[in-house]
Amino acid sequence: MTTELAKSYEPGDIERRWYDQWEQSGYFKPHMDTSKPAFCIQLPPPNVTGTLHMGHAFNQTIMDGLTRYYRMKGDNTVWIPGTDHAGIATQIVVERQLAEQGINRHDLGRDAFTSKVWEWKEQSGGTITSQMRRVGCSVDWDREYFTMDDVRADTVTEVFVRLFEQGLIYRGKRLSNWDPKLGTAISDLEVVSEEEDGFMWHIKYPVVGSDEFVTVATTRPETLLGDVAVAINPTDERYQHLLGKMLELPLTGRQIPVIADDYVDAAFGTGFVKITPAHDFNDYQVGKRHNTQLINVMSLQATILAKAQLFGFDGTAQGTIDLPAAYAGLSTADARKAMLADLTAQGLLLEAKPHKLMVPRGDRTGSVIEPLLTDQWFVAMSKVGDDDATGKSIAQKAIDAVESGEVRFIPENWVNTYNQWMNNIQDWCISRQLWWGHQIPAWYDEDGNIYVGRNEAEAQAKAPGKTLRREQDVLDTWFSSALVPFSTMGWPEDTPELRAFVPSQVLVTGYEIIFFWVARMIMMTTHFTGKVPFKDVYIHGMVRDHEGKKMSKSEGNVIDPVDLIDGIALAPLVDKRTTGLRRPEKAPQIAKATEKLFPDGIPAYGTDALRFTMASYATLGRSVNFDFKRAEGYRNFCNKLWNATRFVMMNVEGKDCGQDESLPLEFSFVDKWIIGRLQQAELDVTEALETYRFDLAAQTVYEFIWNEYCDWYVELAKVQLQTGNEAQQRATRRTIVRVLEVALRLTHPLMPFITEELWQTVAPLANAKHTDSIMVAAWPVAVPEKIDAAANAxxxxxxxxxxxxxxxxxxxxxxxxxxxxxxxxxxxxxxxxxxxxxxxxxxxxxxxxxxxxxxxxxxxxxxxxxxxxxxxEVDKAAETARLTKEIGKVSAELEKLTAKLEKPGYVDKAPAHLVERDRAQLAELNDKLEKVKGQLAKLA
Missing domain, CATH: 3.30.2320 (hypothetical protein PF0899 fold)
Structure with missing residues (x-):
C-alpha cells in the first residue's frame, strides 16, 4: 500500500527528513566495487571564514547533480567534502574579533592565539556543513577533512620534506609582495592592482663633473634612496654620450652610473628610468642582469630605515649605508612629502604631472603592497628534482598533462589561460609570516644552517650536539590545498582509494582559482603520484545579482542560499532593519537586497526550486544573473509535479496498472507517443549530464514533465481512462505511472528531495521499487526502438x-x-x-x-x-454591446499611448528599452483593435 500524498507541496519537512535518512542509510558512501567504473569529485574546500554564498550553491548543485547521476549509473561514486584553513583570511577574522575586545594577538602569544582560531574554525565549519546539508549535497561525511587536521598535516610535512630532499624547496632572500599591515609576504595572485590618480614627478639627477643633468620621471620618489643606476635604451642616440658616466643621486650624497638596458622604452617619458632593484620587480631583473647591488631602504612596516641594507643577488649581506636622518622612521607617504619638499628646495624637482597609475593592494587588507627583500621559502618550478627519472620539472609535468589531453578544460578556451600562466611561471613563494597555518618543518642552528625533518627528533639527528630553533613561518594556504587529490586518499600509502579515485573524474570550480588551486593540484599530483588529479576541469561562471552586479556586502546584494530555501519574512516592516524578521541579524542586508523585488521579504522556494534554478543557469562558462522570478517559476514547477503525481495516484492506486505481463495491453497512439518522448528525454538528459550541460538537462526535464507529460499526456489519459476498454485502460494506467516513475529518476540529480518523496509513492505501482531510495535506483537507459514515428506523426x-x-x-x-x-x-x-x-x-x-x-x-x-x-449561437445584442465596450476601452489606451510617444522629446530622451516597450505595446493594441472590430463586423 502506498503512502497518501499531502494535498499541497511543503518542501521544508520533506527535505530535512530525507536528508537525514539518506545519510543514516550510508547512501553517500562509495560501494568500492572495483569491477565498476569509479567516479570521484573533490569539493573545492570553502574557507572557514564565514558562511556559504550563492556561488557555493551554484557549484554544489552541479557537483551533487553529477554525483547523484553517476551513483544511479552504478559507478563506485564518492564526493569528498572538506574545508580550508585559509591562513590569511582566517587570521584576519580572528584578529578583528580580538581587536573588538581590545586584545592584540601578540598579547596572547602564538599558542593562545591559534587556540582562539581553532575555536572559530569549529564554529564556522559547523555552519558550512549545515548549509551544505540544506542544499542536499550527498557528500561522504565520513571522509570530511580539514586542511589542518592531523592526517593532512602529516601529508603536508611529508611533501615538504621530499621536495626539500629533491632540491626543489629552497630558502632565499628574494623580492616578494609584502603586505605591511599583515606583516607577511603574499603571492602575485593575492595582489589586486587598481587604477588610481597619482603624479609623475620629474627629478633632476646631476651628471658628475658637468653642468648637465638627466631628468628621471617616477611615480615613487621615496624609493630613490635605493637607486643603484639610471638606465637608457641602448638604441637611444640622444643619450649615448652619457653611458658609463656617473650621476649624483639626489638627497643621498651617493653616485650611481648610467647603464643601457632593453627594458627602457625610449619613447616613454624622458627616456631615463631609475633602477631600484630592492623595491621594484622589473628593476630587480635589470639589476640582476647588470650585477648591481640591492639596497633595501624600507622596514617590514614600510617605514624608511636609518641604515639601508646592502645585499648581493645571491642573498648575501654586504653591509649597510646611512640614509638621511630626516626620513628615518617615516612612512612611505610621509617620506614622499618630506623628500619632495627637499627636492624642491634644492631646485631638483622640475614638475609634477597628474598621472593614472596602477597601485598594487592586498586583496584581504586593501593596504599598498611593497616589493621588499625578505627571506622566504620557495618551490622551484622549472628545476628537475634530484633523481627524477622523468627529467621534467614540476611545471613541465603539469603543462604536459594538459597538452596531452589527460586533463581537459571545459570550456576549452580556459586552456589558453592556463598555458599562459604556466609558461611564464615563477618559483612559488610558499612561506607566510603568519601564526595560523602549517608551520614549516625546518630548524636552524646558531650559525643559521637549515635542517628539515618530519619532526624535531629527525631534524636534531641531522644536527647532533647543536641547539635548534623552529622556523616560525607557516606555509601558504594553497600548499596544503594543492595536495587534496591525494592527501584525502591515504597517500603516501598505496590505498584502495588512491588506486580507485586518482584521477577523479571532474573538478568543478570557478575561473578565479585556476592558478591558485587547479594548476597547483596538477603540479603536485603529477609529481608525487605520476597520475593527473582529475580528467576534466569544468569552469563555471560567477553568480551575480539580477542586474548583473557582483554580489558583495558593500552592494547589499549578498544572499545566503538558505534564505532562499527557507524564506525571510520582513513584514510587518517598520524600519526595514529589525521588525518581523525570523533572523533579525540579517535584516540590513536582506532588506537592501530585496526591497525592490520583495518588499515583504524573500518567499520560501525550497531546495529543489533553488537547485533547478541553478542548473538552468549552468551554461558553459557564462556568468549568472540570478533572478528571483526564475526561482519562483521553478517553485511552481515543483507544485506542478506534485499535483500531477497526486492526480495519477488517485486514478491508478488500487487498480490494475499492467504489472501482470500476461494480461492484454492495448496502447493508443497517445501512449506510444509519450513512451517515445520519454526515450528521447532519457537520451537528451544523459548526454547533457555527460557533457556538463546542466542547462540543457534542466530544459529537457522541464519541457518533458510540464509540457508533454502534464499538459498533454495526463489530460489525454483522462479520456482513455474514461472511455477505453479494459485492455486500453490497463495500458494507459501502466503508461501514466511508469512514465512518471522514470521521469522522477531522470529529474532526481537536479531535484533530489521532491523526486524521492514522490518516487516512494509511484515506484511500487510502476513495479519499479527494487531499492529503498531513488538515489540508488538505476539511471534510466533509453530504448530508442520505442520511439514510434507513426505515433509521433x-x-x-x-x-x-x-x-x-x-x-x-x-x-x-x-x-x-x-x-x-x-x-x-x-x-x-x-x-x-x-x-x-x-x-x-x-x-x-x-x-x-x-x-x-x-x-x-x-x-x-x-x-x-x-x-x-x-x-x-450568440446573443447578438449582448455580444454587440460587449464588443463595442471593448473597442472603446482599447481605443482609449491607444490614444493615451500615442500621445505619450508623440510628446516632444520623449523618444529622444527616454531610455531606449522603455521606448521600445511602448512601441511594442502600441502595435499590440492596434492589432487587438482590428481583431475586435472584425468580430463586430462579422456579428453585424
Whole structure:
C-alpha cells in the first residue's frame, strides 16, 4: 500500500527528513566495487571564514547533480567534502574579533592565539556543513577533512620534506609582495592592482663633473634612496654620450652610473628610468642582469630605515649605508612629502604631472603592497628534482598533462589561460609570516644552517650536539590545498582509494582559482603520484545579482542560499532593519537586497526550486544573473509535479496498472507517443549530464514533465481512462505511472528531495521499487526502438488540430467556460480517432466530420487538409454591446499611448528599452483593435 500524498507541496519537512535518512542509510558512501567504473569529485574546500554564498550553491548543485547521476549509473561514486584553513583570511577574522575586545594577538602569544582560531574554525565549519546539508549535497561525511587536521598535516610535512630532499624547496632572500599591515609576504595572485590618480614627478639627477643633468620621471620618489643606476635604451642616440658616466643621486650624497638596458622604452617619458632593484620587480631583473647591488631602504612596516641594507643577488649581506636622518622612521607617504619638499628646495624637482597609475593592494587588507627583500621559502618550478627519472620539472609535468589531453578544460578556451600562466611561471613563494597555518618543518642552528625533518627528533639527528630553533613561518594556504587529490586518499600509502579515485573524474570550480588551486593540484599530483588529479576541469561562471552586479556586502546584494530555501519574512516592516524578521541579524542586508523585488521579504522556494534554478543557469562558462522570478517559476514547477503525481495516484492506486505481463495491453497512439518522448528525454538528459550541460538537462526535464507529460499526456489519459476498454485502460494506467516513475529518476540529480518523496509513492505501482531510495535506483537507459514515428506523426497532427481550434476560440472571443460544437471538413476518416480527445482539450460539445462546412459567416481555420468551424449561437445584442465596450476601452489606451510617444522629446530622451516597450505595446493594441472590430463586423 502506498503512502497518501499531502494535498499541497511543503518542501521544508520533506527535505530535512530525507536528508537525514539518506545519510543514516550510508547512501553517500562509495560501494568500492572495483569491477565498476569509479567516479570521484573533490569539493573545492570553502574557507572557514564565514558562511556559504550563492556561488557555493551554484557549484554544489552541479557537483551533487553529477554525483547523484553517476551513483544511479552504478559507478563506485564518492564526493569528498572538506574545508580550508585559509591562513590569511582566517587570521584576519580572528584578529578583528580580538581587536573588538581590545586584545592584540601578540598579547596572547602564538599558542593562545591559534587556540582562539581553532575555536572559530569549529564554529564556522559547523555552519558550512549545515548549509551544505540544506542544499542536499550527498557528500561522504565520513571522509570530511580539514586542511589542518592531523592526517593532512602529516601529508603536508611529508611533501615538504621530499621536495626539500629533491632540491626543489629552497630558502632565499628574494623580492616578494609584502603586505605591511599583515606583516607577511603574499603571492602575485593575492595582489589586486587598481587604477588610481597619482603624479609623475620629474627629478633632476646631476651628471658628475658637468653642468648637465638627466631628468628621471617616477611615480615613487621615496624609493630613490635605493637607486643603484639610471638606465637608457641602448638604441637611444640622444643619450649615448652619457653611458658609463656617473650621476649624483639626489638627497643621498651617493653616485650611481648610467647603464643601457632593453627594458627602457625610449619613447616613454624622458627616456631615463631609475633602477631600484630592492623595491621594484622589473628593476630587480635589470639589476640582476647588470650585477648591481640591492639596497633595501624600507622596514617590514614600510617605514624608511636609518641604515639601508646592502645585499648581493645571491642573498648575501654586504653591509649597510646611512640614509638621511630626516626620513628615518617615516612612512612611505610621509617620506614622499618630506623628500619632495627637499627636492624642491634644492631646485631638483622640475614638475609634477597628474598621472593614472596602477597601485598594487592586498586583496584581504586593501593596504599598498611593497616589493621588499625578505627571506622566504620557495618551490622551484622549472628545476628537475634530484633523481627524477622523468627529467621534467614540476611545471613541465603539469603543462604536459594538459597538452596531452589527460586533463581537459571545459570550456576549452580556459586552456589558453592556463598555458599562459604556466609558461611564464615563477618559483612559488610558499612561506607566510603568519601564526595560523602549517608551520614549516625546518630548524636552524646558531650559525643559521637549515635542517628539515618530519619532526624535531629527525631534524636534531641531522644536527647532533647543536641547539635548534623552529622556523616560525607557516606555509601558504594553497600548499596544503594543492595536495587534496591525494592527501584525502591515504597517500603516501598505496590505498584502495588512491588506486580507485586518482584521477577523479571532474573538478568543478570557478575561473578565479585556476592558478591558485587547479594548476597547483596538477603540479603536485603529477609529481608525487605520476597520475593527473582529475580528467576534466569544468569552469563555471560567477553568480551575480539580477542586474548583473557582483554580489558583495558593500552592494547589499549578498544572499545566503538558505534564505532562499527557507524564506525571510520582513513584514510587518517598520524600519526595514529589525521588525518581523525570523533572523533579525540579517535584516540590513536582506532588506537592501530585496526591497525592490520583495518588499515583504524573500518567499520560501525550497531546495529543489533553488537547485533547478541553478542548473538552468549552468551554461558553459557564462556568468549568472540570478533572478528571483526564475526561482519562483521553478517553485511552481515543483507544485506542478506534485499535483500531477497526486492526480495519477488517485486514478491508478488500487487498480490494475499492467504489472501482470500476461494480461492484454492495448496502447493508443497517445501512449506510444509519450513512451517515445520519454526515450528521447532519457537520451537528451544523459548526454547533457555527460557533457556538463546542466542547462540543457534542466530544459529537457522541464519541457518533458510540464509540457508533454502534464499538459498533454495526463489530460489525454483522462479520456482513455474514461472511455477505453479494459485492455486500453490497463495500458494507459501502466503508461501514466511508469512514465512518471522514470521521469522522477531522470529529474532526481537536479531535484533530489521532491523526486524521492514522490518516487516512494509511484515506484511500487510502476513495479519499479527494487531499492529503498531513488538515489540508488538505476539511471534510466533509453530504448530508442520505442520511439514510434507513426505515433509521433499522429500526435503532431492532433496537436495542430487542437491549437487550430483554440485559435478559433480566441478569434471568436469564446470564453473558457463556453462549450461549442466543431465541424471538421476532411476526407481523412482517421481524424475521427481525435474527436474524444478534442472534446476535452478544446472544450467542445461535440465534434462532427462533414463533407462540407455549414453555410455560415463563422470563421474557418485550417489544420493540415482539414477545415474547421465552431458553430456558436450568440446573443447578438449582448455580444454587440460587449464588443463595442471593448473597442472603446482599447481605443482609449491607444490614444493615451500615442500621445505619450508623440510628446516632444520623449523618444529622444527616454531610455531606449522603455521606448521600445511602448512601441511594442502600441502595435499590440492596434492589432487587438482590428481583431475586435472584425468580430463586430462579422456579428453585424
Amino acid at each position: 499522429r500526435m503532431d497532427a492532433f496537436k495542430d488540430l487542437v491549437n487550430a481550434v483554440r485559435n478559433l476560440r480566441g478569434e471568436m472571443g469564446i470564453g473558457p467556460a463556453v462549450k461549442a460544437p466543431l465541424f471538421i471538413e476532411t476526407a481523412d476518416a482517421s481524424i475521427a480517432e481525435f474527436i474524444p480527445y478534442l472534446k476535452l482539450l478544446a472544450r467542445l460539445t461535440e465534434g462532427s466530420i462533414v463533407s462540407a462546412l455549414p453555410e455560415d459567416d463563422s470563421p474557418v481555420a485550417i489544420s493540415g487538409d482539414a477545415r474547421l468551424m465552431l458553430k456558436v
